[in-house]
Amino acid sequence: MGDQARTAWLAWLARERRASANTLEAYGRDVAEFLGFLARHLGGEPDLAALGALRPADLRGFLAERAAQGDSTATRARRLAAVRGFLRYLTRHHGMAALPLGALRGPRPKPPIPRALSAEEARAVATEAGDAYATGRHERPAMQAARDVALFALLYGAGLRIAEALALNLGDAPLPGGEAALRVMGKGAKPRLVPVLPAVREAIAAYLRVRGPGAPGDPLFIGARGRRLDAAVAQRALRAFRRLANLPEHATPHALRHSFATHLLGGGADLRAIQELLGHASLSTTQRYTAVDAEALLATWRRAHPRAG
Template structure:
């Protein structure tokens, strides 16, 4: 399997470097391909090489998916695993001349996308404004700088609907500051850029953080960690987790829930779905349409609480 593992490693490296796939995607695909190659070793009776991969047929892929289903893998997991295999074999077709017959006419299980879980407007405002006020014990950072940074970061996530990776990729030169009306240029998935308007509250929070932080060159990371490097997403997630436990907020109060809240609250306020799609950087309108289900659920809950005959 050494050759197959090397081929898979080459594909994952290409995925990360050329396609700029998210680190979580690369890691998940790596685990999926490891499972697939291990299955093929037992299924074919020997460790697969390039010739064995070239000889695969749709029945072999279906056998793998069936085995994963029997092991308890859900539709979403198997759909992702098929996507990893499809991408891998297509990569081999481009780089090694392999004919990807095995993936012809195979449709994966349809995974029903989960309904995004948003916070209430009050909860989202509280998280954005107050998370930074809770100092996390054991941190070597200045408590004042950490507080200002976390407040700025979470205010930005809720105020602009950014993914946490998008926010943490910003440099000091990108910082939206008071006195400017310029939109924030954000680089999203696949390197696609979009412009996002910035609320005064976001500009003020970021300005306060930069004052607390002190001078920094334009090319430095906007949000920095203890040693001055770009802030790790896990640190931001830990800060949110620490605060929500102290504040009694629900478990779905995460940094990404602020992005969901941004979209849900805009939709509830009458914003156009196409406009929300552009602000979020969604490639497909169908992805944005998930928020209509959230809004409908909120309306139904309001009806149940308010209508005299709902009980």
């Protein structure tokens, strides 16, 4: 019964949920592994009654076996999602008894360690990104080049999220001789004050000279046609410069924010201060950067210490 039910469920996913071929393949494999586990666990192929009598301990046993087989946390989380979906399908479409699985929590993948650029790479992006407009056809190359330098200098120099920077208006522009700190509206409409380096202020002033005048409520960073710059355009601009400057694949706008925090930490900044500058609600989010800094120290040790090999 198990294999027939699995086949019917996959057909339903393809027809009703329009699941992709990759999803169907992965979920089909996951449920097949689960049914194989149950056959060993229960001493025979499970029928609908046996499946309806499962308990959370049975699923935990399956996940434990998969962990022993080397499954990663993310893979086990996906397997659990597939099994839940399969059992839910049997309940709704084949009259199987509902299972008490609501309290069962899957394995939580660890958040990835942020990938920062080196100080030299980040500096290159923040000062030379406009070089990508030296070749090719662009509607306003001088404006676009100065805009990208100003934008990426702001991301690296102040640790802003790309959405925070693109939400700024002309009246917010941090210019030489202006307010000491930039007021930024972060996630959850939570404001924070961020100091802006003189070099960043100069880059923004240089951009505004070629951008042209506007009202205080107009967008600070604009596209070639004068509308507020889209994040996808900024990401595409950095990809073009990344290829030009032979930078690593993780050189993205968000990597500049990671680099800001990592380089501050490496320079001795207090973790609480970095939390405030980044606008993190929880210190645990900011603590991810300690892992980045530790990795950098280990990499330096491996390169320099004569016994590291």
